[in-house]
Amino acid sequence: MSKIKLLLSAIASWGILAIIAPAIPLASQNLLTNGDFASGGGNSPAAWTPESWVSSPDTRYRWIAPFDNNPGELEIETTNTVNDARWVQTVRLDPGWYHIHAQARSENVGAGPGLAGAAIGILEFGTRFDQVKGDSDWTEIGFYLNVAEPSDVRVVLRLGEPWQYNSGRAFFRDAVVERVDGPAAGAQVWNLSEARALWSGNRLSILPVFIALSFAAAIGWRMCRTL
């Protein structure tokens, strides 16, 4: 009898779980390592790497460890000059939709046109993301990413972009990459395959160009035997 009860309760549990499971957001699993910036040593957070577009003594990176009830933060500061400065972490993403978001705030970040502010993004050419500029309080920023095939994606918390460099101080906390069913309505969406398609093509297609030009050069060489 007890065995039957046990079996029934197990089936019931699995049934309930099967009903509830889709409702449990997959998002609860942050695919970033140390996305809450809780661990690290010295000035360096675990799993995050600072990277400057151009190395400069005027660009500084800082990890602010959690204290009291305050969560950990990452800071980027660029003074006297401009730069594209980022904290970077590479994550492996399977096919599907992802919500990539964080909280950011800015101090004295240039707000003019053509200046990129503080943002969370992926390091793919041609992509642009929500930004905070000027002097701003904590703001939730993020976007949705569609991944068609298993890919390594470089997630960045950055201040400035190439050709749209900026200066000032940017702070980030609670960075999250979570799997979702699909993008929220009206949210910013990027497709990884499309972003990577810009420079795609058959590398060997340059060979006929070299062959044709070499042939032309050979004809020219022959025609120039008497000059």
Next chain:
Amino acid sequence: MGKASASDRRVTNAHKKEKFAPSPIPAETVLPWSRNDTIAITSLTIVAAALRLWHLGYPPGPVFDEINFVGDAGAYLRREQFFTPHPPLTIQLIALGMWLFGDRPWSWRLGNALVGTALVAISYLLGRRSFGSRLAGALAGAFVALDGMFLIDSRTGVLDIVYVTMAALSYLLVLRFVQIRDSADRRRTLVFLGLALGLCLGAKLMVPIIAVILVSGSLIYTLETEAGVGIKRRERHRKVVGALLLTGSIAAIVYFLVFVPNFIILRWGGIEAWWRYVNATRWFESHMNAGEKTFWSDGRASPWWNWPLMLHPFIYWQRTTPDRSLATVWFASNPILCWSALGAIAVTILRLFRRPTFTNVFVVAGYIGFLAIYMPVSRTLYEYHYMPALYFGYLALAGILARCWRGETTRFEQFIMLLALVPAAELGLGFIGGSIALASLFAAWSLSFRNRGLSAQLVCVSCATAAFAAFIYFAPLYFAMPISPAAFQSRMWMRGPGAADWSCCPIK
């Protein structure tokens, strides 16, 4: 030599016989290489290298457009996709320095410093060959060595020094082609010419096309006008087509080879990706040309007609040191040289009417061509766009001053050259000091009229000495040496308002 002379005679006879052949513009005499050449080119190269390599790591951060091009170079090393409208040769040179010696300022700049040093040596060879004068060669090399724009662009990780150097190399090679007669030697020269032009095209967007036009025009003119005995028009055309095909094909091969690292390192997908780059560049340029006054527009910009008058050089980088001195990288020419070059171009144009030589036509066409390409451009332009035209200005200046030294200039030509010193004297020494200096100079020049050679030599020495003095005076602003704010202000000879402003816009 005997062979060449016989060939020359054949060429001359051919022109007598060919009724409809256009008469050739005489090229200058080719000088044999001597010990003096070795001493001169070695000395110039050592001086140029010292000026370009000294304290190369300062400023310690990005200067002006280094934020773009050093950043692009870093992206190469990280295998990160990036876009720049310019072909990538110079960026690869910067990346090579970073790859070899690490990511630090002097390694960003080392490649350009070496290329800029090579330009001085090439200028010696070009001046010597252009004007058949070692003095002209030495002056051309010295002017490039002591000019602020050529110096600073050699000491920063930006684009222009590389394509200007490759263009200069192609001028040297085309002049060699014009002056030699041996077919095999000429054919080899065309191969190297294609190589230089390909590197030139691979280092900067669009602008090198003027070098290509100059070189192509020179080849066509030379081959069409120096027909040998019994050579028919069809044969001449065959030579022209062959020369253009050989040079053009090699230039195109080299140009595409410059992109090979993009195919390998950045995983560009062959010719399709290159074509997308071309389209992206067209979009980029059209949006700049459409007058989108966003981040492109700034007070440092100046229109093309500003440049020969040196009205609007600007500050690349500036910091206040702890002792309140100012360390500045001021992107400006040497004013004496810049204004004298304008005088020399004027004199060279006048000479074209009296005795057109191949060199004079080439120099004037190059100067005007590299200015003309910017005339229809509506996007923001900067003083550094004048560098390829100014290079021809320095060639002209070297040629004119060498002729002054030999006593081969008229008083009117000498007067024009002295006139070019007037603004510098008045602005640099003040009205009273400048007027006294100029009065003394013109008086000495007038008193030496009895000896024509002496008066011309006085002009040569005055220009050269003033240029050297100006280099010493402005050197702290070329090398970011800390000076007092008063000393900095005293060097800003033009302070606006309006177009004439030397002190514009230190970058934060």
